[in-house]
Amino acid sequence: MLPHFSRILQRACKNRDPNIIETGTAAWGTNSTYLFNDYVRKFGGRFWTVDINQETSNKVMPHMCPATTVVTDDSVSFLNNWCQKGITANAVYLDSYDLDFSNPVPSANHGLKEYLAIRPCLSAGSILLIDDTPISPYWTNSRDATYSLMKKNYETCDKYKMPGKGMYITDHITSQDATLLMHQYQLLYKFI
Numbered sequence: 001m002l003p004h005f006s007r008i009l010q011r012a013c014k015n016r017d018p019n020i021i022e023t024g025t026a027a028w029g030t031n032s033t034y035l036f037n038d039y040v041r042k043f044g045g046r047f048w049t050v051d052i053n054q055e056t057s058n059k060v061m062p063h064m065c066p067a068t069t070v071v072t073d074d075s076v077s078f079l080n081n082w083c084q085k086g087i088t089a090n091a092v093y094l095d096s097y098d099l100d101f102s103n104p105v106p107s108a109n110h111g112l113k114e115y116l117a118i119r120p121c122l123s124a125g126s127i128l129l130i131d132d133t134p135i136s137p138y139w140t141n142s143r144d145a146t147y148s149l150m151k152k153n154y155e156t157c158d159k160y161k162m163p164g165k166g167m168y169i170t171d172h173i174t175s176q177d178a179t180l181l182m183h184q185y186q187l188l189y190k191f192i
Contacts, residue, residue, distance in 0.1 A: 017044045019047075019088060019091075020046070020089075021047075021082065021091070021093070021118065022048070022049040023078075023114055024075070024095035024096030024131075026060075033049050033064075034060070037065055037068045041065035045067065045090075046067055046068075047067060048078075050073055050078040051071075051072060051096065052072065054072045057072040075097075075114055076117050082118075083117065083120050088123050089122055090125070090126055090127065091126070092126070094118075094169075095131040095132070096114065099164060101140065101163055104163030104167065107132070107165050110165075111166055112172070115166075122191045123191060125190070127188070127190055128187075128191070129188050130165055130169060130188075131186050132185070133167060133169075134162050134164060135162065135185075137150040137151040138151075139184055166187045169187075177191060
C-alpha cells in the first residue's frame with residue numbers, strides 16, 4: 001500500500017467506524033477506491049466515493065461492499081449535501097477534476113470548492129489528503145516544456161506556488177485549523 005494511503009487509514013482507524021469520503025472515484029491508477037472499500041469491509045465504518053462519470057461508477061460498483069456508497073454526481077454538490085447531514089468526515093481524499101499542469105486553475109478552483117464544501121464536516125482528528133499538489137517541480141512525472149517552466153518559476157520566485165489541485169486550499173488552512181503531516185506530491189493534513 002502506498003505510504004500516503006497507509007497514513008490516512010492509520011489515522012482513520014483511531015476512530016471507531018470512521019466516515020471516509022473520496023472525490024474522484026479511482027477505477028484506474030492507484031485504485032484508492034478499492035483500498036478504502038477494503039478498509040471499511042475489514043474494519044468497519046462507511047465509505048462514500050463520488051465521480052461525475054457514470055462509466056467510472058459503473059466500473060467499481062459491482063466490487064464494493066455494503067458499507068460503500070458509490071455516487072455519480074458533481075463532487076461539490078455531493079459534499080454540500082453530505083455535510084447537511086451533520087456527520088463528521090474522519091478521512092477525506094480530494095482527487096477529482098484531472099490536473100493539467102499547463103492550465104492548473106480550473107482544477108485548483110474545483111479543489112477549493114470541494115474543500116469549502118466539506119470543511120464544516122472536518123473536526124479535530126479529521127484527515128484531509130489532497131492529490132496532485134507537488135511541493136516542487138521535481139515531484140512531477142514529466143520533464144517537458146511545462147516542467148521546465150515550473151522549475152524556472154519555482155527556483156526564481158520567492159512566492160511562486162506550485163500548480164495543483166490544492167494550490168488554493170493551502171491559502172485557507174491555517175496552523176490553527178490543521179497540522180500539515182506530509183507534502184510531497186500530495187498534501188496530508190490533520191485537523192486540530
